[in-house]
Amino acid sequence: MCAGDLPGAERSSDVVFLDSDRRGRRVGEPEPEPRSDEGVKRWIDRMRYFLEVDPDGCWVAADEDRIVGFAISQNRDRLWYLATYGVLPGQQGKGIGKRLLDAVLAHADGRQGMFSSSVHPGATRRYRLAGFSLHPQMRMVGTVDRSRLPVVTGLAEGVADDFDWMDRLDQEIRGAGHGADHQYLLNNHRLVVSRGAGYVYIDDRGRPILLAAADRRTAADLLWEALASAQADTLVNCITTANEWAVDVGLAAGLDLGQEGYLAVRGMPTPAPYLASGQFL
Ligand SMILES: CC(C)(COP(=O)(O)OP(=O)(O)OC[C@H]1O[C@@H](n2cnc3c(N)ncnc32)[C@H](O)[C@@H]1OP(=O)(O)O)[C@@H](O)C(=O)NCCC(=O)NCCS
The missing domain is CATH 3.40.630.90 (Aminopeptidase)
Structure with a gap:
């Protein structure tokens, strides 16, 4: 990933998580909304920061004209964490997510790891197959x-x-x-x-x-x-x-x-x- 990919990665991320929030919405929860202009700015600002501090942990998958997937991770000392990860809905289940996760885990280089996981079946499948323990979270x-x-x-x-x-x-x-x-x-x-x-x-x-x-x-x-x-x-x-x-x-x-x-x-x-x-x- 390079700084020029940030706007495209942001667009992709909004589509990915809107789709996943809509699918995962439970009865009584409000209809998920696309990211606000302020939210777009915050996302790009935060990912630019990650890209500056630990660029080798930030990866995108692209076709000719758009970012199809992204995995943004960071090493801090002996801890690796995954900040965000997604593949466009129409492109999921084809192995793109596995290649992205393999790339960021190679960067982790065996460090201990931690991140907050969605309940998306493709995500939990990838994480457990990569050796992570999944602890249910309350809110x-x-x-x-x-x-x-x-x-x-x-x-x-x-x-x-x-x-x-x-x-x-x-x-x-x-x-x-x-x-x-x-x-x-x-x-x-x-x-x-x-x-x-x-x-x-x-x-x-x-x-x-x-x-x-x-x-x-x-x-x-x-x-x-x-x-x-x-x-x-x-x-x-x-x-x-x-x-x-x-x-x-x-x-x-x-x-x-x-x-x-x-x-x-x-x-x-x-x-x-x-x-x-x-x-x-
Ligand atoms: C998680 C995610 C990035 C994985 O990307 P992907 O390109 O679909 O990943 P892959 O195709 O490499 O692997 C996904 C695995 O789960 C399976 N899978 C994918 N979507 C699935 C679904 N909706 N239901 C059940 N299984 C699914 C695939 O068959 C594959 O398994 P396999 O390798 O044994 O065949 C993508 O599904 C996604 O963006 N999900 C929504 C956003 C999200 O939850 N992100 C994680 C935030 S923590």
């Missing part, structure tokens, strides 16, 4: 009952000076620091820390998008802080059974429990106390 959705918010103390706004201990915590929990990803995340999100003991990035809708902590108590405090800033219809996702503390907080906040996809790992346990980010893991 909490709904509107936070603000009358149940506890008083949380000891938290502060995070800054770049926090990255050193955050990386050490990442290493303990997931085997590798986020490295440069922390700066990218801080540029785009609010960071709240329990200094030395845990952190959470919170997006502009008040959703926690990555949380790591040394213990469950700190993790719960950080999640409560995120829920306190949540707007209507919040979402806490990527919850594995090793992270039931998050289910307990979500239930106490009046959210509903649901199930969504898998956390795929190889060569490592599912991290805890930890809520992975869908694309930075």
